[in-house]
Amino acid sequence: NRSPCTDYDMAYFHSYAHLGIHQEMIKDRVRTETYREAIMRHQDSIAGKVVVDVGCGTGILSIFCAQAGAKRVYAVDASDIALQANEVVKANNLSDVIIVLHGRVEDVEIDEEVDVIISEWMGYMLLYESMLGSVITARDRWLKPGGLIFPSSATLYMAPVTHTDRYSDSVDFWRNVYGIDMSAMLSLAKQCAFEEPSVETITGENVLTWPHVVKYLDSYTVTISELETVTSKFKFNSMMRAPLHGFAFWFDVEFNVPTIAPTSVIESHQVNGSLRKRRTNPSEALVLSTAPEDPPTHWQQTLIYFYDPIELEQDQVIEGLVTLTQSKENARFMNIHLEYTSGNRSYVKESVMR
């Protein structure tokens, strides 16, 4: 029943043994402070309870849970960073509360049911190198009926973007290089710059329409097979006249308690597959957002640029299909398949996030 630990898994775990990556994540105040706020705001669901922290890294979320009064926290990480987390726990005299388990959630043993699962599992574009599979495994192995999962849900968005400066910088640059016409480079320049997804920070001004929900994931019901292929049809109406340079992807996650079902979110998704207005938040759930209009995070946004821009008129429709699949080459790679039509022309763009 347990998936085997592959060479790719080992390389992935090894990459998290380097402290720099943890420092970058911890320094992302939007990320770390939203998690801390979620823990502290729901302290009554954590105090006196048993918690699992999936992919604990340095152990910072486990310590926040201990500070919130957790009875016991199992801090699980397959990377060697777990050894360091254990030293931090000891140095802070928290060994009677936090039990660091160095191994995969598939392999470690926890001899009791748990009340709470907390995990910062999100990757670039939500699903790239994400640990959601491990959260699902932890849930199915240990979570009590009625237990809490933080974050409680995650939503992946996409929207068409215009980004003339970025395009010019990579492409038009070659038209005049110290007075030399290097336009012969243009097709290679486009390929080099735009073949792969690009993780970069854009702003709300780059976004041409309200976003489309590519995938809504409920932490309580999501299954591993649901993550193997994610497909979504989209239809955008450009809100302005502008060159369309590609699509941006981003996500948010919510920290709800299970008694408040996120129905309002699901309903709004179903208005033509697109969000017609800013999502209202009747439950005042805490949201960690990586949207272009929100403060930047270390996740930034993920851009899929076209090789050539499409000149959009106001109200022009762009519709199509996006499919995200695990790469067969390496299960941690993600294939992004885009088909889109605009002004009677159809396009296909294949991109691999490595």
Place this chain on the structure above:
Amino acid sequence: NRSPCTDYDMAYFHSYAHLGIHQEMIKDRVRTETYREAIMRHQDSIAGKVVVDVGCGTGILSIFCAQAGAKRVYAVDASDIALQANEVVKANNLSDVIIVLHGRVEDVEIDEEVDVIISEWMGYMLLYESMLGSVITARDRWLKPGGLIFPSSATLYMAPVTHTDRYSDSVDFWRNVYGIDMSAMLSLAKQCAFEEPSVETITGENVLTWPHVVKYLDSYTVTISELETVTSKFKFNSMMRAPLHGFAFWFDVEFNVPTIAPTSVIESHQVNGSLRKRRTNPSEALVLSTAPEDPPTHWQQTLIYFYDPIELEQDQVIEGLVTLTQSKENARFMNIHLEYTSGNRSYVKESVMR
């Protein structure tokens, strides 16, 4: 006599097929404009002459030479970027002047002697992934007696640096992480941050003394065996009281014509192995400098940080030995061995630039 083309060579050549790296180099105005200035200032040595451009990349230096009136320019590059350079040459109607040769200088054939060799061969820390070996091969295969090599010389410098902000950012960060004492991470943090050389931009204010010349290379006489191991003893007197965090390395190259021997430079090197004052430049040779006090370039500086700072008093002596060798693991990697003594304590630091 020809060295074989290894897998490492192939990977190296392949890495230069991506346009992004060429764009970064071309956009470095200090680099590109100094080369153009050198070509234009010595136009009388280039007009009507035969030139080889070693590692031509996009062909920009070859085109500058054509603009300066070269009779013929052989633009050699083993990377696939040569195919693109050829397209640029054709599009600019320069095919009768510039002959693009796609291959290693060891392998391509040029059926005449050449008057000028030009090459932008310098790597990080001057010698890392440098193409100087290819320049030497081109010189020994094709250069006429009395011919010109640009750059005519190169000098690698080192100096002790203080950089408290950088040290704190990587190390002291862990003392207080959102109120949590993660000092248990300190030794791993030091290892992760300072085990490897770091390419970054510092300023003149980080530098504690005049620099020491690690190696002076005369393009006309340098041999490949001379590059296999570079060793230099150094002795610095700190000009101020400050924490010493490590050593910075940088380089400059000169564009001299061979009738002006760079004797003044050599003499000043011999004052105790250190430069006592800013180098005078009696020949007014053009210099491309990557020093901390000069405008930044894409080479930045290369820093070797210590795991712990040394508290220096004013006039305190730091002396030792630096040895740069090709890695046996991969000939394009560089081992940096540092031995240094200060205040009766001796230290050794090994670092590999990968």
